Structures are given as C-alpha cells and as structure tokens.
Amino acid sequence: MRGIRQDIQGLRALAVTAVVLDHAAVPGVAGGYIGVDMFFVVSGFLITGQLLRRLRKTGRIGFADFYARRARRILPASFTVLALTVGGVFLFVPPTLRAQAMTDAAAVALYVPNYVFAVRGTDYLANTTPSVFQHYWSLGVEEQFYLLWPALLGVAWVLLRRRRRAIAAVLGVLAIVSLVVGIWLTRTNEPWAFFALWPRAWELAAGGLLAIAAPTVRRLLPAWGARILGWAGVAGIVVGCVVFTADTTFPGTAALLPVLATAAVIAAGEVPARGSVVSLLRLRPFQFLGAISYSLYLVHWPLEQLPQAAVGYEHPLPLYITLALAVLAVPLAWIMYRWLENPVRHARFFAKARPRRSLFAALAGSSVLAAVSVVALVGAANATPSTGRVVAATPPSVPLQETSFVPANLKPALTQAQNDNPALYSDGCELNFSQSTPHPCASGPSTAPTVVLWGDSAAAQWAPGLQQAVESAGDRFVTQTKSGCASTLIDHVRNGQPYPSCDAWRTNVLAQLKKNPPAVVVLASYDNEELPKGKNAEQQWADGLANTISQIPSQTRVLLMSDSPDFGVNPVDCLSQHLTDAKACAQPKSKALSSPGRTAAQNAAKQTRAQLIDLTDYFCTDTVCPAIVGNTLIYRDSHHLTASFSSALAPALSAKLAPYLP
Template sequence: MRTPPDSSAFRTDIQGLRAIAVLLVVLYHSGVAVLSGGYVGVDVFFVISGFLITTHLLGTLQRDGRLHFADFYARRARRILPASFAVLIATVVASAIWVNPLQFTQVLEGAVWTALYVPNYLFAAQGTNYLAETIPSLFQHYWSLGIEEQFYLLWPALLAGSFLALRRRAALLTWVILAVGVLSFIACLLLVARVQPWAFFSLPTRAWELAAGGLVAALLLRRPAWATTRLAGIGAWVGLAAVIGSGFVLTSSTTFPGTATLLPVLGTAALIIGGSQATKWSPARILSLSPMLFIGKISYSLYLVHWPLLQIPQAAVGYDHPLPVWVTLLLGLAAVPVAWLSFRFIEEPFRTSTRAKKARPATTLWATAAASGVVAAVALTGMFVTNATPVSSGRDVQVSAALTVPPTVPPFVPANLAPPLRASGNDNAIVYSDGCHQEEGDSNSDGCWFGTDDRAPSVVLFGDSHAASWFPAFDELAEAGKIRLNSNSKSSCGSVLYAEERVKQQRPSCDVWRRAVIDRLRQDPPDVIALANFATSRLGGEADPRTAWSEALAKTIAELPSQSRVVILADTPDFQVTPALCLSAHVDDTSACAVPRSEALDDRVRQAEENTDGADWIDLTDRICDEQKCYPIVDNFLVTRDAHHMTKTFASALAPALEEKLDRVLP
C-alpha cells in the first residue's frame, strides 16, 4: 500500500503546475492566438497559493494551537516583496526613458497603488477590461499579486479566529473555508453581471479561488488514503486536461470570472489532489521533468518581468504600431533569463540567506513598511511634478468661430488645446457623474430630461456610450431652449436590436434596459428619436456587416413609435488607440497621429445607416475628417478622450452643426 502524500512536503508536481500556469500567461500575453484563454494561468496560481498557505496555517494551528503572525508576515514579505519592488522600480526607470510623457504619469500612478499593495482596486475603479485593454497599465499584471497580498493579510486572522471560536477543533475549519468559498463565488456571479471590472479585480469576488486551494489543503491535511488511489490519479489527468484545455477554449469574450472559471480552478484542485508522486497513475512524472521544475522555480520572477518586457517596447514604438508576434515571442523568451537573474540574485538571497533568516520579524516588517512608503512617496511626488508640466508645443492657435468643412488641423499640439492632453481622459459628459448614464449592470430606463423650455420639441437620445459622448452637443441645444432632451444611454448596450439572444446571455441587463426604453417611447412618443451606437464593435464577427446592420436598424425602427421621426447619428471615427498618447510624443507634428479615413470609419456601416428606410441620417464626420484622413485635433479642440469617445469639449463645439441638421427634422 502506498504511503499517502504529506501535504506539507515539497511537491515537484506543484512546481510543474506552476510552470504550466506561468507559461499560459506569458504565451497569452506574447500574442499566441490559439491560447485565447491563457489568462487562466493566474487562476491556477490562486488555487496553488490557497493550498500552500492554508496547508502551512492549518498545520501550525494543529501543532502549536496558535499562529505566529509576525513570523508568517515576515516570511511572506521576504518571499514576494524584494523581486516585486525590484521590478516595480526598474519599470518606472525604464518608463522614464522610453514611455511618452502622458503615459508616464499613468505609470507613476500605477506605481503608487502597487507599492501600497492595492493595484487591483485602481484597475477596478478605472473600469479596466483586462481581457481587451488596448493600452494597458505597465503594472496591470500586479493585480493578481495585490489579490494574494490582501489574502495573505486576512486569511491567517480568519482561520485563527475561527479556530478559537470553534474551541480549537481544527476539523471544523474545513466548513469555514467552504463557506467562504461559496459566499465569494456567489458574490462573483452577482457582480460579474453588473460591474465586471470589480468582479475581476477585487478580493471578495476572487477569494473563492484561493479558498478552493484552501479546501484541498484541509482535505489532504490528514493524508487520506483515497488521495493515492488510481481514481485520484485519473482525476489529476482530467484536471491537467481542464487547465490546459481552458487556455485554448476560453476567449476574451468569455464572461470572466464566472462559471467558466470553474474549469481551471477545479482542474487545478484535482491536479493537486491526485498529482503527487505517491498517487497511482498520477501525471507527477511529466510535471516533475527538469525543464518544468526550472520554469516552476523561476515562475514568480517570470510572471513579474515578462509584462514590462512586452509592454515597454510596445509603448516606445507607439500602440498604433503593434509589434509583430515574432517580436513579442522573442521578448517573452527573453523574459526567461531575466527571470532567472531575478530569482538567483534577488528572490533567493532575501528568502534563504542566513542574515535574512536571523532578522527579527519586526525588523523585516518595519523595513517592508518603510520601503513601501518611500516608493509610494517618490512615485506620488513624480506624479505631481509631471502633472504640473504641460504637454504641448507651447504655441497657441487662433480659435475659429465655428468648426469648418474641411476641418482646420493645426500641425502642432496647441498650448490652448481644449481639453489639455493631461485632462483629456476625464473630459466626460455630465451624464457619467449625475447618474443618468447607465453602467453595464444597471437597467433604469427612465432617462433624464434636460432643457429650459417645455414647449420646445422633444428629442430622445438613445444608445450606448457613444450616445453619451454625443450628449454635450444635444445638451447645448437643450440649454438654449431649442429642444427638450431625454437622454438614455448605457455602457456596451446599443439601442439597435442586434443579436438579441447573444446579448441576453452575456448582458441580460442590456436587453431589459433597451426593451424598457422602447416600451416607454411607444407609450409616450417624442418628436425625434436619435440613435447613436458604436456599431463596429458589435459587427466584428459578421461576414456581411452592412446587411446585418441594415436588418438590425430596420427591425429597431419597426418597433419605435411611428409618430416619431427617427434620426441615425453617423458614428465618430475610431482612432484605434488613444490619440492623446500619440500626441504627447509628437507635440510638433500632429500629422503623425492622424489616421487614414478608411481605417477610422467603416464604410459598410455608414452605407447601411445612410440608406435606412424610415430614418434620417446626420453625419458630422466632415468636421473631423477630410477625404484622406481623420484628425485628433481640430482647431484648438481635442476630438476624443480615448480611441473613439468624443471629449465633452469637442462634442459641445459640434452643437451648431448638429442644430443645423436637426432643424430639418424637428417639427
């Protein structure tokens, strides 16, 4: 009979599992298209961390009846923080050399939050889409480290407190761990449907993955005989297939985290349970091969260094010139020797040196707090200094009375640019701050009324976030008494009835909101209904986008009240990346940031909209584009705050042109 595995002993199979996890992440970030779900490597790390930490804590509670908190936190600090801070500092220094001035401010902001161990909440607050971010933070990969650091801070106290409350019956802690996991998983499912970034980045909605590892630790603590059976070994192979398979079958469009996350999490749990060398038919031999052990050994440093190695060169050449896959693969490969250097000269000395081991826990913790404070303070000071430094050519341009056709395009970034480059990201319509604009999980369909004259024609603005970016132009007319405006906008939720069944599955609140708005309009028809949508984002998988959009528009118009005039607003150009970043690197040559018209505008969508029966088409593109290119600066206005949402300032400047077009359809 085989001896059941000691869950506290070093396990080479887990080291190999670490290798699989980090390789999934590195290859995914390097642009290997077939690994569309390689991001699940982080979930594998969560389960492993939960298992190892809980194994240590439960063993200590059983042996000593208490936890040695200072010693535990000092060990964790020596294990993870030296390499983490080394990469953080190196990233800031490299960014100061190669990253454009505007993005460098974002780098410093990320450094502050990272030094304070809460970068995940910065990304959640910013609404970051980890799976589809076009210009990601250079510290975006630290989000998972933030989750683990917060887990390490709270988990020991929870287990120790529960241990005392349960009268030192360690066996009952299994139920505590299970309860935490279940509650966290429920919170994850509830939040991912409403505010996905918070579900993705916050500890409460990710704790269930770490608790899954903790539950395995509790089950294996007594070294049960069933963990070495043939069935456990077969289960480990199934788990291995689930982990690797999830890297291939999940995609950036998968609702994540959520039920799909169970695939890598349960797969990892099964691998840990049955992956030991002591288990019959286990995959331990493959997981324990020398190359796997080497990658597993340096996996932490490899995870830390690979992201800046990939992103800083991309930032240096500009996000409008994506690096080819062969280059990103070479950069990913180069991360391996760099990671070994980090492991050899940073990780290991701080973790295993005699001096480090002899240091009093209090000394280690005070040194950690001091290092965190110094890094955060320096980065914060740098933010204030850089924010106070204008990003422009230093020359003004003459302001025109109205936007011209074709647009007047300055060859440099004006000193009187409105909004300034540094403020452009926050130049949002007021509907974002007054609660009128609905976020992804909201479904309030009442809309908001604006205007000073109750006798003016009623106009309803209806659509996704692009409708919200049109709001300032309509609001100018409402404030002038030309119209009464009812604004109805919701993030990632168009007003056009397109692929409804798919939307119902992925964003149920979207369908509820859109249907409710349409029902309200049918009950109380306005004079004009203006539809504004980011059509291109919804048509990526269509073989014939023009026909698909034409059919969707026709279906929508048929459901809108016949008494209302329907207007379709031609969508604004998509610059693909945030122009402000490009402009900050080319303050004396704005032409470098112009985009060919054929790339910024989808003619198939435009033709479908222009030729839609039962609707008028309002196209103000000629204020932004000429026949060849679309421009990020027109007169002294910055056109968009990101790749495709207009700044509030520029949208307001479009009001006279919009009024001229609307006059043709208003009663």
C-alpha cells in the same frame, strides 16, 4: 507535505509559461491567463499546509512570524520590479498615461492594485492600453488573502477543537459563497469579479481545502487513480489555455476548469505512483522555471509593455519581438531569483531576527515607494505635452483642415482629454450600467417642441453641440442616454452576457415616447457595440434599426446620427509621443469608418422614414481621419468626442438639423 514538492514546482512552471506566452500574444495560447488561477490554487494549498503544521505543533498561528516570512518571500522582488518600472514609465510611457501609471504604482506599494483596476472598470482580457503595473493585481489578491485566511483558519481551529472535517466544512461554505458571488459578479460587473478578493477567494480556498484533505487523499486515493487524476488535470490545463480566449466570459463558471484541474494535479502528487504526472513535472526544465516563476511573472509584463508603449499602442509589436522579449525575461528572472529573492529571503539579518524587523522593512519599503509614486503622480499630472506653438481657434469646416502638430493652446490639453465630457455626466443624466429607470434631462423652453436625443455614450457625446443647435432654433432639448446601451433594439450583450438593464431601459424609454410623442427623436449609438456572437453584425443592426423606427410614434420625425470615426486605440496617447507630427496619429478613413452599424444606418435612411445626419466630412478628409482640427482635440479616447469639439460642431449641426426641426 514532504520537503519541496517537485510536482508543485512543475505546476508553477506550467502556470507562468501559460501567462507569459499569452501576454506575448503567441497563437494558440490565448487562454494562458488561467495561469494566475493555477497560482491561486497552489498558494492556497501551500500556505494552508504551513499554517496547519504550525497549529498542530504549537496550537497557534504565530501571525508576526507568518507575515514576516511572507514579506521576505514576496516584497524584495516585487518592490524592485516596481521601482524599475516606475523609472521605465518616465522613459517610455506616453505622458498622457503617466499620471494613471503612477496611481497604479502607489496602489501596488499599498497592496491594493486590484481594487484600483476594478474601480476603473479595467477589462483585463480586452485592454488595448493596459497599465504596465496591471500584472500586480494577482499579488494584491494574494496579499489580501494572506491577511485574512490565517485568522479564519486559526479561529476555526480553536472553536471547532481541531476537528479537521468541521473546519473544512466551515471554510468550504465560505468558498462556495465566494464562488457564487464570483459567478454573479461576472454577469453583472465583470471587472469586480475579475480583480476583487471576495469573488476570487474560493480559488485560493480550494487549494487550502485540499491541504486540509491531504491526509485523506493519501489514504484513499489508489495509485492508478492518482495517475488518471494527474494526467486529466494537466489535460484540463492545456484545454483551458487553448480553448479559452479574450472573448471567454471570465472568471465565472469558466474558472472552475483551471482551478479543478490544478487541484487534481496537486491531489495526484500526494500519492506516489509510477507513470504519474509527477514524472513529467519533475523534469529539470519544469523545476528551473518553477523556481524562478515568481520573478519571471514580475519581470515579463513590464518587459513586454514598456517597448509597446514606446512605439505606440497603435502599432502592436510583431510576434517575433514579443516572443523575443518573453525569452529575455527568463535570464532576467533567474538573475533576480539568484541574487535578490533567495539572498534576502535567507539573509541572517532577517531570518535570525525577530519578525518585527522584516515587518518594519516591509512597511518602510511600502511607504517610500508609495510616497515616490505620489510625487511622480503630481509631476505627471501637471505636465502638459505640446510643441509650444500656437494655432488659431478655427471652427470645424469642410473641406477639413487638419493641424499637423500639437499646439500649445490645444483645447482640451492632452492631459485633460479624458475628463472633457459632456455636462450630462456630472449632472447625473447619463445612466450607468445597472440603472434601467429613464432619467431624461431637459433644457430650453418647456412649451416648445421637443427634440429627444436617445442612445448610449456615443449619443451623449453629441449633446453639447446638439443642445446649442436645438435651443438656437427655439426648441426644447431632452437627453435619454445610458452607458453601453444602444437605442437600436438589437439583442444587446455586455461582456458576453445578457444586458437586462439595457433591455428594460429601452422598453421604458419607448413607453415614455409613446405616451408623450416628441417632435423629433435623434437616434445615436456606438456602431461597434457588443452583439451576440455567430450572427451577421450588419444584419443585426439593420433589423434593430427597423424595429426601433417602427415603434417610435408616427407623428415623431426620426433622425439617425452617423457615428463618429472609431480609431480602435486612443489617439491622445499617440499625440503625446508625436508632438511635432500629429499626422502620424491619424487613422485611414477606410479603417475608422468600417463599423457594421454605419452601413446599416445608411441603408435604414433609404428604406425607412428616418433621415440620416452625417458629419463625416467634418472628421475626415478623402483618405484619413485626423485627431486635431484647428486648436481643438477631436477625441477623448478611441471613439468618443471631446465636449469641446462637440460644442464646436454646433453650427454644422444647426445646418444639418434645420430642415427637420419644427
């Protein structure tokens, strides 16, 4: 590689521009997230090139020097933005999200944020309340790659006696394995496919393999071929940015487009050719943005997200604001590049010292930031936002009497809402996404008539209240629930892909119902479950309900639970920012009850033998659906009930169920 590659600097500009415009929600650039994949290829190419030159010159990697250089290049800007964002969290982020944000900050300081997001099941492309540290996931992947790749390359260099083709073949096999794992995980567990190193390593390895092949590319690729290859690569990048959306199944095979397109541009840049894509990428604006791309990537995300958190996620910032923030990120990134990145990277104190000085500074910085984050985490977790006022513990009633503020005796407290789940979760009765063997959990007299609750997590939310209502009638209560899997026999998908474990589970549950018909089956599902695209959603629900009801034994009475309101965003976060005005967090009734499955259930109750159980009057007034009734918080997230409110509905459920129970 000859000096600073202007084409690569221009590629960095394209990549960061795509990401920033996507995060600013600019129309027409919904696929801008592929900019991260471009960065991966560029990083793999440059790092592998540096390591190969060191190996050819000295025969060794020089791990301490390599990691010291990486630390000086990456950590000063990273840690500075991290520290400033931690401060921003306590100024702008809702109190209910601060503990999670501090967990993320600690993970960033320890170089593992991508695994925190993977374990949490974060949907990067469809997250309505994203972490202000979410963009650090890609740095985690790169840092972990830097830890392993030099060792792999060095071992291959020694064992294969510097034979470039043999080294490329071995590393290529590892890259192919990573790609296959990524495609498989995208279909089975998309968060891990998106955030983890092993399904993403092939993207960095693609750049590394190109670095190994660079001499061959320079020797064999003609100038006319370089021109075609380079412009085709840029076209592929543009197509990905424009055509891909949040609904695209990603990474999977879709990631091949940005990776191969970026590799094509880099390969074309190896061959001098008049009229090539380099003539575009070497223009001054591309060079400027490429130079500050790292700082711009770090700065732009918290700059967009902290104001959004301040106004509330239920009120998305308008385009002119997000675009203005994206523009503001450019001079801020330049300041950080000019006065932090470069000075620290080239500082004599580090550059002329032994590598251990840089590594010690990196370790010290990580430890301090991790410790600060943990202390802040403890403080945030123990904070309980409320007005200090107390209200009476009144049960839900009709007409609904909403509470207009956040009471001190709120049950559960805002900071505990997400953990206020039905007991069937801790008891192992709620199946996860991969399980397909039914796991019914029963309570009540074993000889009594049985009432089965069947459905997804939106069915599980009714379990506390239903169990009390059924057992008070002297009957036996059984749950059959699985996350993200409606009992309605619709063509279910998950993250845009088939959901075979759901299909198998529903078939198995139906077999059990036919073998031992219960007295009553209560069907409940999230009415906005993901369905195949291109078909009328309401019709899919109607057909699925009719199919389900027809297969349930004729001697079993079928009840349809009308789903709880869907807020679209978490009202808990809104409440923590509007302690004295809880009404600001209510949703219009017309919006909260607009799901296609709701209408289908109402029609099914008229057209089939099923009966509808509708508690909407306990959730909504004539115009709005509030978040607090009495001293009870209704929701633990955007559409799931707290176990506390579900239990409080037991008397109402008893009254609704009485005509249908044995």
